[in-house]
Amino acid sequence: MFFSYSEPVNDLVTLGQRIRHFRTTAGFTLDQLGDRVGVAGSQLSLMENGRREPRLTLLSAIASATDIQLADLLDEAPPTKRAALEIELDRVQRSTIYASLGLPKIRPSKGIPDETLEAIVGLHHELATRSRKAIATPEEARRANTELRQQMRTVDNYLPDLEAEAEKLTLAGNHTTGALTHRAVSLMAESLGFELVHVHDLPHSARSVTDLKHGRIYLPPASIPGGHGLRSMALQAMAHRVLGHTEPTSYAEFLHQRLEINYFAAAVLMPLKQSVEFLSDAKAQRNIAVEDFRDAFGVTHEAAALRFTNLATSHLDLETHFLRVGDDGAVYKAYENDGLRLPVDVTGSAEGQFVCRNWSARTAFTRTNRTTEFYQYTDTPDGSFFESTQTGTTDAEEFSITIGVPFSHSKWFRGRATDNRRASTCPDETCCRKPEDDLRDRWAGNAWSSAKLHAHILSPLPSGTFPGVDDRELYEFLDSHSRDAH
Incomplete structure (x- = not known):
């Protein structure tokens, strides 16, 4: 799920908080400051609550009346910890996930202690985190797959930026032609600050695990059948670092990242220049x-x-x-x-x-x-x-x-x-x-069958930071192997 916040609105909320802060610091009521700058106190109240945007000339007048610089008023930082809490509360209550709950909005009055605001904001953050980690329903997964396929169609399934990044890594592995060797993949990993480690106890739900803290990429044993696929697994793990991926915040982002790492790995295994030369020659x-x-x-x-x-x-x-x-x-x-x-x-x-x-x-x-x-x-x-x-x-x-x-x-x-x-x-x-008419006539009403479900499409993914990967198993694995990295 994407979380949509309106940045212009939040900018107004921060600006309103700064107006209120400097007004109260100067000892003015709303009406007193309003009299000095030529607007009604009720209008100033709307501005302080982020519901009306003040003109620049009015902001200059407010800055002058409260004996501060205009730049102090326009600073993007909340003026106090309390103001930061109120701004964050406003932000989370404008999110789509909060709107979907159908709950009333809380006005942070003076009577609400800071600790209460911290608890409310903290609960919203936890709710958002759990929502991001929630399993993808079959409908969400199918919708995201469809959107991604349509996007790739518009670019003819070709991503030149990833080709360029793959070429850089290929040079780091001294790979020039033919099949990519495991040694070359290891050199590529070293150029990124990683060591490839083959283990027998990977989490059941993970194809590979990257220990960012100790610079290790854990892979299945090199002797497994079809071991040539380990090159691709290692390259996909490296791709997350090369492409600057962060933890996915939605299933659609997870799918996009997966597409990018698969593309990147393929572009290293089958480099652009050599592949185009091979295929062009075959076409000729x-x-x-x-x-x-x-x-x-x-x-x-x-x-x-x-x-x-x-x-x-x-x-x-x-x-x-x-x-x-x-x-x-x-x-x-x-x-x-x-x-x-x-x-x-x-x-x-x-x-x-x-x-x-x-x-x-x-x-x-x-x-x-x-x-x-x-x-x-x-x-x-x-x-x-x-x-x-x-x-x-x-x-x-x-x-x-x-x-x-x-x-x-x-x-x-x-x-x-x-x-x-x-x-x-x-x-x-x-x-x-x-079916043919005679076939249907012979069997209609005289047969019963149970459908075979397609697990790759209908199965929900385990909840976790990375869809499909069990967090507990992942972190226990890393913890046990971290002792070997010292």
């Missing part, structure tokens, strides 16, 4: 293939496909789309700037929606031999697309990774000679969702 040979890009830099197929989307439009003049889809057809990740109509719900969210059974992302699962990429042309109501799909497996399920381009761009890709072609009329339900 009309032989672009994600599997070649993957193997050239020693990364996963998904990482290579996502990196391709970063560079395709800005550096290769290719519009594209990307899909990660479960074996049941549900979307995990999606991006497009080529006109493909993604399946979305009424909020515009694609995550958890089902792609057409005729798209390559699903027909690839029907192959017996899945060691190489699967190529297909797909005709849709919004045009024809060439798609390249690779399937993979996790402990939980199978998935597919798809890169696609409009038909006019297919000439640059390996696999363009494929005879595989499917037609899709989705979102028309008669395309692949509605």
